[in-house]
Amino acid sequence: MQQSIDQLCVNTIRTLSMDAVQKANSGHPGMPMGMADVAYVLFQKFMRHNPANPKWVNRDRFVLSAGHGSMLLYSMLHLTGYDVTLDDIKNFRQWGSKTPGHPEFGHTPGVETTTGPLGQGFANGVGMAFAEAHLAAKLNTPDFQVINHYTYAIVSDGDLMEGISHEAASFAGHQKLGKLIYLYDDNSISIEGDTAVAFTEDTQKRFEAYGWHVQKIDGHDRDAIEKAIKNAQAESGKPSIICCKTKIGFGSPNKEGKEESHGAPLGKDEIKLTKAAYGWTFEEDFYIPAEVKEQMNIALTYGKQREHEWLAMMEDFKKSDENAYSAAVQLLSSELPKGWDENLPVYAADAKGVATRKASGKTLNHFAKKIPFLLGGSADLAGSNLSEIEGEAFIQADDYSVRNIHFGVREHAMTSIANGMVMHGVLKPYVATFLVFSDYSKPAIRVAALSKIDPILLFTHDSIGLGEDGPTHQPIEHLTALRAIPNVIVLRPADANEVVYSWKIAIETRNAPVALVMTRQNLPIYERNDSNPASLTEKGGYILSESSKAPQVILIGTGSEVQYALEAQKVLEAEGISARVVSMPSLELFNKQDAVYKESILPKSVTKRVVIEAGTTMPWYKVVGSEGAVIGIDHFGASAPFEVLYKEFGFTTENVVKTAKSIL
Amino acid sequence: MQQSIDQLCVNTIRTLSMDAVQKANSGHPGMPMGMADVAYVLFQKFMRHNPANPKWVNRDRFVLSAGHGSMLLYSMLHLTGYDVTLDDIKNFRQWGSKTPGHPEFGHTPGVETTTGPLGQGFANGVGMAFAEAHLAAKLNTPDFQVINHYTYAIVSDGDLMEGISHEAASFAGHQKLGKLIYLYDDNSISIEGDTAVAFTEDTQKRFEAYGWHVQKIDGHDRDAIEKAIKNAQAESGKPSIICCKTKIGFGSPNKEGKEESHGAPLGKDEIKLTKAAYGWTFEEDFYIPAEVKEQMNIALTYGKQREHEWLAMMEDFKKSDENAYSAAVQLLSSELPKGWDENLPVYAADAKGVATRKASGKTLNHFAKKIPFLLGGSADLAGSNLSEIEGEAFIQADDYSVRNIHFGVREHAMTSIANGMVMHGVLKPYVATFLVFSDYSKPAIRVAALSKIDPILLFTHDSIGLGEDGPTHQPIEHLTALRAIPNVIVLRPADANEVVYSWKIAIETRNAPVALVMTRQNLPIYERNDSNPASLTEKGGYILSESSKAPQVILIGTGSEVQYALEAQKVLEAEGISARVVSMPSLELFNKQDAVYKESILPKSVTKRVVIEAGTTMPWYKVVGSEGAVIGIDHFGASAPFEVLYKEFGFTTENVVKTAKSIL
Secondary structure, three states: OOOOHHHHHHHHHHHHHHHHHHHHOOOOOHHHHHHHHHHHHHHHHHOOOOOOOOOOOOOOEEEEOOHHHHHHHHHHHHHHOOOOOHHHHHOOOOOOOOOOOOOOOOOOOOOOOOOOOOOHHHHHHHHHHHHHHHHHHHHOOOOOOOOOOOEEEEEEHHHHHOHHHHHHHHHHHHOOOOOEEEEEEEOOEEOOEEHHHOOOOOHHHHHHHOOOEEEEEEOOOHHHHHHHHHHHHHOOOOOEEEEEEOOOOOOOOOOOOOHHHOOOOOOHHHHHHHHHHHOOOOOOOOOOOHHHHHHHHHHHHHHHHHHHHHHHHHHHHHHHOHHHHHHHHHHHHOOOOOOOOOOOOOOOOEEEEEEHHHHHHHHHHHHHHHOOOEEEEEOOOHHHHOOOOOOOOEOEOOEOOOOEEEOOOOHHHHHHHHHHHHHHOOOEEEEEEEHHHHHHHHHHHHHHHHOOOOOEEEEEOOOHHHHHHOOOOOOOOHHHHHHHOOOOEEEOOOOHHHHHHHHHHHHHOOOOOEEEEOOOOEEEEOOOOOOOOHHHHHHOOEEEEOOOOOOOEEEEEOHHHHHHHHHHHHHHHHOOOOEEEEEOOOHHHHHHOOHHHHHHHOOOOOOOEEEEOOOOOHHHHHHHOOOOEEEOOOOOOOOOOHHHHHHHOOOOHHHHHHHHHHHO | OOOOHHHHHHHHHHHHHHHHHHHHOOOOOHHHHHHHHHHHHHHHHHOOOOOOOOOOOOOOEEEEOOHHHHHHHHHHHHHOOOOOOHHHHHOOOOOOOOOOOOOOOOOOOOOOOOOOOOOHHHHHHHHHHHHHHHHHHHHOOOOOOOOOOOEEEEEEHHHHHOHHHHHHHHHHHHOOOOOEEEEEEEOOEEOOEEHHHOOOOOHHHHHHHOOOEEEEEEOOOHHHHHHHHHHHHHOOOOOEEEEEEOOOOOOOOOOOOOHHHOOOOOOHHHHHHHHHHOOOOOOOOOOOOHHHHHHHOHHHHHHHHHHHHHHHHHHHHHHHOHHHHHHHHHHHHOOOOOOOOOOOOOOOOEEEEEEHHHHHHHHHHHHHHHOOOEEEEEOOOHHHHOOOOOOOOEOEOOEOOOOEEEOOOOHHHHHHHHHHHHHHOOOEEEEEEEHHHHHHHHHHHHHHHHOOOOOEEEEEOOOHHHHHHOOOOOOOOHHHHHHHOOOOEEEOOOOHHHHHHHHHHHHHOOOOOEEEEOOOOEEEEOOOOOOOOHHHHHHOOEEEEOOOOOOOEEEEEOHHHHHHHHHHHHHHHHOOOOEEEEEOOOHHHHHOOOHHHHHHHOOOOOOOEEEEOOOOOHHHHHHHOOOOEEEOOOOOOOOOOHHHHHHHOOOOHHHHHHHHHHHO
């Protein structure tokens, strides 16, 4: 059967995907087969990207939110000339390969975000489009469109069922992100069968309600796909979703349109039948016809040309306005400007002190003045999180150039949108809510950690210290939960000066999300001298107050509980017990120090150690060992003024003293 | 100013709320003031409940999803005759009071669910209406409506922004829950100001898209409220939402319609002005006019009468069909039927074995036959979670009487809906997904734990052992995260026989959520004898295989890693090192045992201990102490066949042997 070059390309995408899943003996062939037409039209006719430079800042972004269809993405990356070889495809899902089961940001060239956990990619794409809108508003001039690109995504039924997609869609509609174009794989099949068993909402109407431009097409009609994407581009005041009716497992005589094609290899026999149905005449597995290579490799040619044109435009920009150009280049480099960490705020010792959230708000504003790519907002708690950049407005569709963001009560999408902003490549976003509501955004924090990206997570109201709002709002297990995630750095500063360095660390960390954990209530500001400068925060743990003699006991505290360790030290010393006080704002950073430093803070010989932290005790047993003790809280809190709670639950100087004596 | 008794009642609700917040010097007066008309009409004209018996099974349910407006609920409970005294109201937000900052299930009579974390109540209500539909379909006859009640909720802007509300709304629309009626406090104010700053979706259209019946009214027009609720009741084929345009802080001359009235006391002066604006002539704080008491106390009279009528109807039912009556009473008692735990499945020892998820599916089906109120489903992974009750259909609007549920890809709402089903009072739901996606439902798990309720959380694919799907799907920190939540019981059985007892524990636990954690891959089935019966699973930890002599080292494993401990034991014993193997399916249950039992398993004298578990190491340092070691995984996994991952990441017999030797 003679077929058009377009058809041959589409079938190549399908057969590559089928073969890779079959060879791996696991994976998801049905979605790549169903969405091959859409992906082909999008990449061949619309995507402005340069496979030779996956980091070109003005490229169109493509997100495969339905990450289980990873072979669709890997096939496209290979065929359009990214550094994903045929051998990589043949090693799909194998140890050490570039082609893991689900796409991973930073792992494979051309993969713009980590997907698989449903809904994440949907919200990441919103973050990318939002970053684009912000940068365009900030940098573009009438003559020079420094940043001007689309963000596309393929999204699935599963994405649209997840709550995060609703949150992100509502946000995107509100912000009128006109250059966001989503292609919805409306294949009517979920793992448990027809989507009609659980998913019968009127999707089109729902997206219209969110302020989106909605189209519905046959996802196997390539002309219709092309026309729809053009329409979506033409609608510049709204995000677009194109509902593509497709057949999952397209062309498989026995599995097309059935859930059987979703998550398992088709089987050798069915592959044979399917290839025959495609009119595919090549015997060899993983075969790519020469004319397909040629046809799809134009992405490389066009891509280089497009980046070249952009670079030439930037040269003209430089000639036209060197200052504006330099500022743009500096911003786009995402490098911290010279002197960004000079003249840090210093707080004088003060027994009454200040809530760390307040010091945080001031520190944020200090850094925001110096770092143009720092921006963010709160999930409707800005006044409590103290997360606003003063003197700047909030981003709305009439002005994307400012730096405050109203995320609404949407913690999950907020965090995932921030992830998208980071993965876009330039911005350093922070997002804020109460620590207890970090739960709502956990899946997005995990994606950030796995992707080695660096959103700043500002969590205030960090313990039972928030008081009267009660146990629904009092974090207990949350420090533990955050610390348990690989590659998350948690910082819980003990006073205003530690806050300053905690923010500094968060800003300079570029390969991990950093959680900044702040109190609602006032904390003392401690005396500092050459031996205990607040800059030691960067070590994760340090001696805040040394014992009079060689320490018999080490009192370790974090955040608001350090004050009780310090008071207890006085009491113990007065009774002739020498006690060292260690402030340990970050277990993760402390663990990264060398053995000599760690030994200098927590000598192996001093086995009597007491930790005090208003959270679950679990993280601390490794630190205190068999002879130490942990003062924490392994049950829920209660609703009462915080002073009452601290006393009732044992967060007192007396209890630290008593506990220390009990182990000595 | 002369005012109607209705107006006086509404103003009493408002003034009580204002006064309580003022006295507590914290809380949220604006919402109770804004929604007092709605709450009054609902309770006075519609709610069929008996304040004298808050557990009457056929009562209407009322959920205050906007839990920050707790004083509205407490005011209503007091005024309608629940056991919430005026002193309780005066002790709002104080230590030991019945009136915490946010409503807590099980803490205050008449509080149907724990709210505050936004969106939870919205989904809980869906669960209650779903439970009602199921029980009604199961128990009612043409003559006897054993279960026939409405579920009402007040929901807020914040609820509607949270993704979980979208998930739950879509589910409720799909299931056509006609007796679910939500009153939306459309007050246009969020904490960061006008909702227009972040929330401009067309809410009415959105709910229509989900298949809801939507009305829009003036929330201060009591006739309109009454008419709208009647309309909502008349629409029996769809859930209803009534968008009530209200003024937050109603009547406050300086704060009405402003965010200032949302989350802080009005202040004494503003309260004076507001009371004057209401025409409130009483000087005393917390004043309740006698005629208001009389008017609202009819809830008690009517309530008793209604429950009495229901009891009389049940008597007639008994006379008409004693068997059906007895079955209904047995079911509604939510008591486990006699013999429910007899003849438990027993698996013979088998080296090849079976995946614990498979044994779980069989065990579930064993218990489902015996326990009529056990029901559940998966977030679109039934075929992988093996969570289906065989021989029964899935609940759809045309038949609510069956016991399988398609939740769709909505882990968060699924769990919160299950919470609602539990709090409804009769059913024992289980919900299933991959362990890694427990993240998506974390906020709902926390509410369950705090509320001391008992949904069963079935999590399969419990480690890197799931293999090729890769790190996006491989749980690492999740056992730690679940264990860190107070009042959650985690069980990770080591073989098919431990699975049976894990399910038994989950079913008989009535005051805590139980997480059942199962493998994707096959596990050996171990030899059992009188000294190591699988029933010891109930102790949380036990000696699976004793050392030949007094143990020099104790090897502790959970789930799939127990096999390596057992193999290592053989190797060590062969080399003359006596090693005990402890299977520790549940740290929480083990910690609940008495000191004698714990000492018999982990004697203090045996300080050389090795734990092996394919998760973060954090939970185990308390167990191993300073002289032990933990084999775990504190980084993300990878995409490859599971055998490769186990080897690469050190989950091998050799590594257990090596580690044991290194500490000896």
